[in-house]
Amino acid sequence: MTQRLFWLRLAAIFIAPGLAVPLAALAIAAPADPLKSPMWENHAAWLFGKQTVVFDPAVQVLMPDVTENQRIFPVTVDARALSGVQRIVVLMDLNPLPVAIDYRPEGALGYVSLRIKLDQRTPVRAAVLTADGVWHVAGRWIDAAGGGCSAPPVSRVKGDWAQHLGELRGRLWREAEDQRLRVLVRHPMDTGMVDNIAAYNLETMTVRSADGVMLGTMTINGSVSEDPAFTVLLPKETKGAVAVHLADTNGRTFDGKVSAP
Amino acid sequence: MILSRRGALGLLAAAPLALPAATWPTGADAETFAGRYAIVPQPIGDGIWLVRGADEAIAFENGGAIANAVILACPEGGAVLFDCGPSFNYARALAGEAERLTHGRVRRVFISHLHPDHALGLAAFDPAIVSALPATRADLLRDANGFSDAMYRILADWMRGTSVAQPGVIVEPGRLTVGGRALTAMAMAGHSGGDLVLVDEASGTVLAGDLVFHDRAPATPHADLALWHKSLDTLAALPRRQLVPGHGPLDTDGSAIAQTRDWLDWLDTALHAAVAQGMDMTEAGQMPIPEKFASVKMARYELQRSVAHFYARIEDATLPRIDG
Numbered sequence: 065m066t067q068r069l070f071w072l073r074l075a076a077i078f079i080a081p082g083l084a085v086p087l088a089a090l091a092i093a094a095p096a097d098p099l100k101s102p103m104w105e106n107h108a109a110w111l112f113g114k115q116t117v118v119f120d121p122a123v124q125v126l127m128p129d130v131t132e133n134q135r136i137f138p139v140t141v142d143a144r145a146l147s148g149v150q151r152i153v154v155l156m157d158l159n160p161l162p163v164a165i166d167y168r169p170e171g172a173l174g175y176v177s178l179r180i181k182l183d184q185r186t187p188v189r190a191a192v193l194t195a196d197g198v199w200h201v202a203g204r205w206i207d208a209a210g211g212g213c214s215a216p217p218v219s220r221v222k223g224d225w226a227q228h229l230g231e232l233r234g235r236l237w238r239e240a241e242d243q244r245l246r247v248l249v250r251h252p253m254d255t256g257m258v259d260n261i262a263a264y265n266l267e268t269m270t271v272r273s274a275d276g277v278m279l280g281t282m283t284i285n286g287s288v289s290e291d292p293a294f295t296v297l298l299p300k301e302t303k304g305a306v307a308v309h310l311a312d313t314n315g316r317t318f319d320g321k322v323s324a325p
Numbered sequence: 326m327i328l329s330r331r332g333a334l335g336l337l338a339a340a341p342l343a344l345p346a347a348t349w350p351t352g353a354d355a356e357t358f359a360g361r362y363a364i365v366p367q368p369i370g371d372g373i374w375l376v377r378g379a380d381e382a383i384a385f386e387n388g389g390a391i392a393n394a395v396i397l398a399c400p401e402g403g404a405v406l407f408d409c410g411p412s413f414n415y416a417r418a419l420a421g422e423a424e425r426l427t428h429g430r431v432r433r434v435f436i437s438h439l440h441p442d443h444a445l446g447l448a449a450f451d452p453a454i455v456s457a458l459p460a461t462r463a464d465l466l467r468d469a470n471g472f473s474d475a476m477y478r479i480l481a482d483w484m485r486g487t488s489v490a491q492p493g494v495i496v497e498p499g500r501l502t503v504g505g506r507a508l509t510a511m512a513m514a515g516h517s518g519g520d521l522v523l524v525d526e527a528s529g530t531v532l533a534g535d536l537v538f539h540d541r542a543p544a545t546p547h548a549d550l551a552l553w554h555k556s557l558d559t560l561a562a563l564p565r566r567q568l569v570p571g572h573g574p575l576d577t578d579g580s581a582i583a584q585t586r587d588w589l590d591w592l593d594t595a596l597h598a599a600v601a602q603g604m605d606m607t608e609a610g611q612m613p614i615p616e617k618f619a620s621v622k623m624a625r626y627e628l629q630r631s632v633a634h635f636y637a638r639i640e641d642a643t644l645p646r647i648d649g
Binding site: 126127128129130132133136138139140177179209230231232233234235237244246247248291293295308318319320321322 | 382474475478546602603605606607608610611625626629630632633634637640641644645646647648649
């Protein structure tokens, strides 16, 4: 950071002003990227603005060692080591749709699982905002063949996506420290990058307790896999059934009720 | 196309036989060239040699040479090959060794199943001498282009000259002879849609293809576990002196069939249990692997691949509907 500013100042002094201005415009609050991603500065500028960013191993990003399927790549973000988690953003730097989800675990724990599409080798990261206004970032490079975002979903090829649209499955489990909620939704999650198939994806999910208390809200993008599957962890003391509400970009809504464990 | 790409990725498995690429220093921007395939035929009977693949994942370091291949000598001269590796250059090197050993031409190449570590080298031969099951021909027509893309991405220069070709001859199950060598062809399935098994009468050897893995975890990208079980039962009942698995060392005591069955049973049970506990795919891929599989190479890697192959289907079949 300091070094970066030093070089920027040096550039400002020695380079013609016309060149120095665009360089200075790149000055952001984010520290240099340990993954050396070519898109880090760009994404950091619009995602984090002038907020403080730290690369923090307290955020665990659990992913397989092998990308068996670039269209369904599982990611688990465990930020329970941090207190006051406000948002969890899953970012794939080199994806055409770089953000998969923006999750606000309002009453829930700082933990989420999902499946994403990878359009090429890219860093996959989680950025976790805590109540003190600091973004905690972790992740690693994931190798993947191309086409995760630009090949049609299986249900489009089979042609049965509409018969199953919005079918919901799920269950709650009682665990030592929490209640685990798993939700599966049938949806083609079209990215808009396939010929003659317009973008069409789930865009929000909310989870409420039986008495209407908001437990979590999630913004969802087309880089989440076809037929999304999410795990969130709810407070241990959550009582009764849990209501899941989803909405997609065509204004359709899908509601589910998961019985108490 | 999508499906084939996915399948191709899945296949990427193994490699001891490839020599490492250039040993001179390579700068960050230097191009890395492929090495040469070192084909080392091990005699395993009268006129039969096993060419071992590396018990690894398909990687540039091993040139994709991860599957076993077999060379058989024909009494009337020439050779039969069972599988021909991932690339044109591998197949050429394999054929060269076969011709050196048998003082004749390659008369026939049998392709055990569609997967590229066994089949993509077939372009090195005249299609009129390349045989496969009808199901394998159909599988290759569907998936070979996708496999080729995936293999070029990973193996780069090793794949030079490798084009997509189809077997020209259909194998009919039953007894056949090539150059005087008597073989029995059996059409099975389970590892893939078409798994060819050959029994070599002279040496009492069963060439099992990828229906059997030995001390190397089974790969499941096109697996049907129920059919695979049936095929293992059939294989176990075959009279034989020895069995060549698709991956891993020669089996002389039948343990490889049992081990493959044991792994598949554990995998199926463990994945269902993981779904029932609410695990995500990431967590299922991290589950402990039983101690009895300590000798099985690539166990974690293949478990994670199998999670990708089966998990969503098991969840769909077992988690309850919540939309009323």
